[in-house]
Amino acid sequence: MTRAAIYGRVSTDEQAEKFGLSSQIYELRALADKRGYHVADGGEFADDGYTGAELDRPALTRLRDAVHAGLFHVVLVHDPDRLSRNLGHLLLLEEEFEKAGVRLEFLTTPREDTPEGQLLLHVKGAVSQYERSKIRERTLRGKREKARRGLIPAGPVPYGYRGDPSAPGKLVVDDDEAAVVRMVFDWLVTEGRSIRAITTTLGELGIRAARGRKWAKSSVRRVLTSELYAGRAWFNRRQRRGTQLRPRQVSEWLPISVPPIVPEAVFQSAQTQLAQNREALAGRPPSRLYLLRGLLRCQCGGQFGTCVDGRCVVSQLADPATCAADVSAACAAAGNTTTSCVPDSSCP
Numbered sequence: 001m002t003r004a005a006i007y008g009r010v011s012t013d014e015q016a017e018k019f020g021l022s023s024q025i026y027e028l029r030a031l032a033d034k035r036g037y038h039v040a041d042g043g044e045f046a047d048d049g050y051t052g053a054e055l056d057r058p059a060l061t062r063l064r065d066a067v068h069a070g071l072f073h074v075v076l077v078h079d080p081d082r083l084s085r086n087l088g089h090l091l092l093l094e095e096e097f098e099k100a101g102v103r104l105e106f107l108t109t110p111r112e113d114t115p116e117g118q119l120l121l122h123v124k125g126a127v128s129q130y131e132r133s134k135i136r137e138r139t140l141r142g143k144r145e146k147a148r149r150g151l152i153p154a155g156p157v158p159y160g161y162r163g164d165p166s167a168p169g170k171l172v173v174d175d176d177e178a179a180v181v182r183m184v185f186d187w188l189v190t191e192g193r194s195i196r197a198i199t200t201t202l203g204e205l206g207i208r209a210a211r212g213r214k215w216a217k218s219s220v221r222r223v224l225t226s227e228l229y230a231g232r233a234w235f236n237r238r239q240r241r242g243t244q245l246r247p248r249q250v251s252e253w254l255p256i257s258v259p260p261i262v263p264e265a266v267f268q269s270a271q272t273q274l275a276q277n278r279e280a281l282a283g284r285p286p287s288r289l290y291l292l293r294g295l296l297r298c299q300c301g302g303q304f305g306t307c308v309d310g311r312c313v314v315s316q317l318a319d320p321a322t323c324a325a326d327v328s329a330a331c332a333a334a335g336n337t338t339t340s341c342v343p344d345s346s347c348p
Contacts, residue, residue: 004037005072007063009047009082021048024078031076031107043072052085055092064093067100074103085131147235147254158228159210159219160261171258178261180207181229185262188224189269194277195220224274230267231260 008024025044032039045059060083066072075097077083083104084090097104143153151169160181164170180202187193187201195217202215209215223229233256238245262270 002035002037002073003043003071004032004039004074004076005043005045005063005066006032006039006076007045007059007083008078009050009052009057009059011049011051021046024082027107028076028078037074037076052081052083055084055089064096067097067102070100072102074105077104077106079108080106081131144236144254147256150256152233152256152258153235156210158226159223160229161258173259173261181223181261184220184223185229185266185270188273189266192273192277194281195224195274224270227267228258229261230264231258232256233258 006025006028008021008028010021010024025046029039045063047057047059050057050060063075067075080090083093094104146153146169149169151167152171153169157163157171160174160177161171162174164172184198184202187198188195193201199215199217199220202209202220207215209219213219227233235254235256237248237253239248
C-alpha cells in the first residue's frame with residue numbers, strides 16, 4: 001500500500017483567496033483516493049498563516065522529518081506555490097524528497113519525469129516567485145498611499161490612542177491611557193526619575209501597559225522616546241535588507257500627523273533629561289565586580305556578557321551567522337568555565 005502525506009498552506013494575505021486550507025485538504029484527500037493512496041492518521045500537514053517565501057514552517061518541518069524517516073512514499077500538494085513561492089526552495093525540497101525516495105505530486109500540475117515536465121514545474125515555481133514579489137509591491141504601494149493621506153498604514157494601536165471607528169487608519173486619544181502617558185513624562189521631566197523608578201511605580205500602582213501587560217523598562221523608554229506622543233508619526237523610515245532593518249534617507253520618510261498627547265516642549269525636555277540620566281549612570285561605579293569581566297571569549301571570538309543566574313550570555317558575537325552559541329552559551333550552569341565555551345549536551 002502506498003503511504004501518502006498531504007500538505008496544505010495559506011498565508012495571511014491569501015485567507016480569502018481561492019486556496020482555502022480546508023478545500024486544499026479536501027481535494028488532496030480526494031486525489032489520494034483516486035490514485036489508490038492511503039493517508040494514515042498523522043498524514044495531514046497544514047501551515048495556516050505562513051508565507052511561502054520561507055522554509056521555516058512548523059508543518060513543513062514535520063513533513064520533512066517524516067520524509068527523512070521513510071514514513072511516506074508520496075507527498076501530495078495542491079500546487080507548487082503551496083509548497084514554496086521561492087524557486088530555489090522549491091528545487092531544494094524537490095531534490096530532498098527525491099533523495100529520500102519519495103515522490104512529489106501536485107494536483108494542478110501533473111508530474112512527469114521528462115525534461116518537459118521538469119521545465120513546466122520550474123516555470124510554475126518562477127511564476128509563483130514573481131507573483132509573490134508583485135503582491136509585496138502592491139501591498140507596500142497601498143501602505144505608502146495610505147500614509148500620504150495621513151493614515152496609519154498598519155500595526156497595533158499604540159498605547160495612549162485608539163482607532164477611530166469612523167475613519168479606519170486614524171488615531172484618536174484614549175483619555176485614560178493618555179493620562180498615564182502624561183504622568184510618565186511628568187515623572188521624568190519634573191521629578192527627574194529614572195526609567196527603572198518609573199517602571200517600578202507603575203507596577204506598584206497596578207497600572208497596566210498595552211493589552212493588559214506589565215510595564216517593562218523597554219516599554220517605558222519606548223513611550224518616552226517616541227515622537228508619536230508629540231504628534232508626529234512616520235512611515236517608510238526603515239527598509240529590510242536580509243534579516244536586518246536599515247534606516248532610509250530622511251527624504252524618503254512619510255510624515256503622518258496624529259493628535260499629540262504631550263506638548264513639543266515637554267517631549268524635548270524629556271529627551272534632555274534622558275541624556276542627563278545616562279550621563280549620571282555612566283559615571284556610577286558598578287554594583288557588582290566580576291573577576292573575569294572582559295576576559296571570557298566565545299569560540300567565535302565574541303565577548304561574553306554578564307552572567308545572570310548561572311547563564312553566561314554572548315553579548316558581542318564575532319560571527320553571528322555561524323556561531324553555535326548565538327542564542328545562549330549556558331555552559332556556566334553546567335560547570336564549564338573554559339574561555340572557549342562550546343555548547344554541548346552538558347549545557348542546558
